[in-house]
Amino acid sequence: MFPLREIRYVRLGTANLGEAVEFATQILGLQLVERTSDRAFLRSDHREHTLCYVAGAPAEHVIGFEAADGVSLDAVADMLGQARIDAHWGTRDECDERRVRRLVRFKDRNGTAIEVVERGKVSGWRYFPARDAGITGFSHIGLHSGDLVRDEGFWTGVCGARVSDWIGDAALLRINPVHHSIALFPSQRVGVQHVNHQVESIDDVMRSYYFLREKGVRIVFGPGRHPTSSAVFLYFQGPDDVVYEYSCGVKMITDEANHHPRQFPFSPAGFCMWGSKPDVPEFRS
Secondary structure, eight states, rough: OOOOOEEEEEEESOOOOHHHHHHHIIOOOOEEEESSSSSEESSSBBSSEEEEEESSSSEEEEEEEEOTTOHHHHHHHHHHHHHHHEEEOOHHHHHHTTOOOOEEEEEOSSSSSSEEEEEEOBBBSSSOOOOOOOOEEHHHEEEESHHHHHHHHHHHHHOOOOOEEEEEEEEEEEESSSSSSSSEEEOOOEEEEEEEEEOOOOOHHHHHHHHHHHTOOOEEEEEOOOTTTEEEEEEEOOOGGEEEEEEOOOOOOOOOGOOEEEEEOOOOOHSSSSSOOOGGGGOOO
16 A cells, blocks of 8 residues: 555636636635646646646546655555556656656546546745635545446545545545545545535635635535534535535544444435535435
8 A cells, every 4th residue: 555645736627717716816815826728737736736627528537636744656656556556657848847756647447537646836926815714725636437346445445545534425534633535425426526625614614605606606505614624614515526625623633543434324414514505416325
């Protein structure tokens, strides 16, 4: 198994780059770092970028993870080979575009493109948002899964993630002390199901709730509180059928020896302890 330190970035295909950038800056509240004819790079924290929109097929998603300190990418490539997973080294141009020293690319069992990178760049300048949404950082992703048991086995058995809790058979997986960095949800699709950014407080969640309603953005779940991670949340619809989430107050798991994953029902009560009901296909039983 190879340990992962954090999610470094997510790359999302988009049918309309201009609209995606406008959403990310004016609605979501990210900082535009660079834009070319077919790429847009955006920041949400100390990392040089955390979200990249790529003009093209909306279903083409890539998730970049940074390997933990002391883990050689050569060893990662060897482990992937032992697991009979086809892996490729990124070209120099690909590494430069992602602002990393090296990367290895492969696909998970569901067909989602994954990159494990080495020495991702951070910015010497503080994150300065286009809109003050209170964002403190890019935190986690939800993934589509055609086979929850199979995909949980891949992320735990090959990539070293640990199960924090289950909602039905949907696993919430951690790769560091944060309750989860990866959440698997039943779906026949491939790629990213939702993108989460942490905000500073419940006040930021509620301010954005009213702001998004005023702007005509469709709220698909919340405000509410997850009984699993204890986070206060708000989910809303973004471009190209990707859902975005703000949350705050996520649980940290620092005592590995005494943490035991809990089983929650795959029902509204398993997703929200306040009574909010999701209008999200992957969250409905």
